[in-house]
Amino acid sequence: MNVSSPAREVIRLEGITKVYPMGGGSVAALRGVSLLFLAGEYVAIMGSSGSGKSTLLNLLGCLDTPTSGHYLLEGTDVAGMTDRQLSALRRSRFGFVFQSFNLIAQISVLENIEVPLFYQGRGRRECRERALALAAMVGLEHRVRHRPSELSGGQMQRVAIARALANDPSVILADEPTGNLDSKTGAEIMTTLDGLVEQGRTIILVTHEDAVAAHARRVIHLADGLVDRDEPRPGPHP
């Protein structure tokens, strides 16, 4: 990351709230969150269970809409966008990595990686070539014909990362990407993610583990739907 260049704003949240109706009453998962994310940032979101981490990440990825507040993506309020525009954002600007991998079981590894490319409207040959390149990048070129169920957890998560990168998104959103993995495999995944920051992408990940958060350069602590602490991670950076 070039330190001398002025940091470009990618995401700005202003007073975001998210209230879920629950039975008779409602649950406020987020109660007024204002945050700024710059291009190339490596951010970990931490907090106790139920503090609203996943809710926040889903809002960031335009998978959900806030109850109130403003979400500006590179200066544009996403509140007024149609489903089509939001879908376009999800496939070209964001890459998602989930705790439970969320690979599609019926199709092969290669086809899983091809999914975002396909929705982007790329040609058959292009899809195939790019998916193969991505599989090679995460070291799974020899497994592309397999079904996801035939892979280990770490391999599945690498497929998910390859898929998240398919359309070369600027922001990677990962909700507990190592949550279902042992620590050694988790560390491998984190190394892969670290590499993405080197490419200038913004990474926002949710985690419970300090070891995972240690990879990030900024840690946001949520507590009960509010930003409790937002600080650069102390200690040496790689």
Add this chain to the structure above:
Amino acid sequence: MTVSLLKISRMVKLGLRSLVGHKLRSFLTALGIIFGVSSVIAMLAIGEGASFEAREQIRAMGSTNIIVRSRKPDEPTTSKDANQHLSVYGLTYDDALRIQVLFPRVIVQVPARILSESLRRGQTQLQARIVGTVPWHLDRSAAALEVGRFLCPEDVTDVANVVVLGNSAVRELFPLVYPIGQTVQIGSQAFTVVGVTRAASGPRQGGANAPREDVHVAYIPVSAAVKRFGKILVKRGTGSFQMEQVELHELTLTTESNEAVLPVAEAVRGLLEHFHRKKDFEIVVPLRLLEQAEATKRIFNIVLGSIAAISLLVGGIGIMNIMLANVTERTREIGVRRALGATRPDIVLQFLAEAVLLSVVGGLLGVGLGIAIPAVVSHAAGLRTIVRTAFLVLAFGISVMTGIVFGLYPAVRAARLNPIDALRHE
């Protein structure tokens, strides 16, 4: 938005894979469509075959023909002799004559009466075909007059005992005598010879083995045939018996054209009603039957169409049911696809493609079965069946429509889901 061919082909592939992934389930669902389509085709084919047969039969009666039949009147017609329960009714040769005179351009065909009586003169006796007929018979037969005259209208009206002999009979009976004015015995009746016919010469002789027309013929007035040798029908009822005498059972009137059929039929009806107080005849117009057959066929087709609609409706509901289950089962996948950038139309297309694929495969198998069933029915039951391409296209088209209509709702439902709700779905 442009739904590109690439996208569609991808969706079809995806749908195919999903269907193959659940072979039994897909097959059972398609079964509804298969049976629907095949039964529609089979019913249409059987219906078409039946109506074709009916039309052929009617056409065989002749579309320019009018058939006038004797018919037993509703109230018992008492004859001169009520004690003997002899009922006399129906058409007479006078009727035939009147029609022929009044409608010269109509050909009145009177069925000849063939009697099994012998011809006799002196000691010579011959087995012959005694034909009771009308004066205009000769015009339409292969025979020609040699000497004398043929039967004339008065012979019929007067019930004259006159006979026209074939020349072979003349050779046997009158080897030395000029036959005209002579008398021959037919059964117990004496008939005066008025003419001699010969079989039409010409290209009728076949090879050496061809059956020779050496049967002796004699023509007598049809009225004489009825009166002298008349057939009296004896019917035995419960405790009583009844006799009926009908002079003419049936007349066939041949008109010049289809257009002439109905007016002539009406005019003939008027004429006959004038002479028949009791309604003891009926007029059958094959052309009208043909038209009725067409109308019946139309109704038949509507009824079959409704059955088709219902059976395909059932198949469609099967598709909808399985697609709803499918959508529920794959909610998570829908969420993932949405997170990866699928638009709502993309999701609709994916599930619609699957439903349509199901109906297309079912439809194709149904068409196959629909071709096979009528063939089996024809073979086994001897029913005529006609499978028209239009039936196949229609049934297949409806099945695909069914797939679209019943696949649309589950597909739209899948697409309506909020991405995050779909993703969270367990």
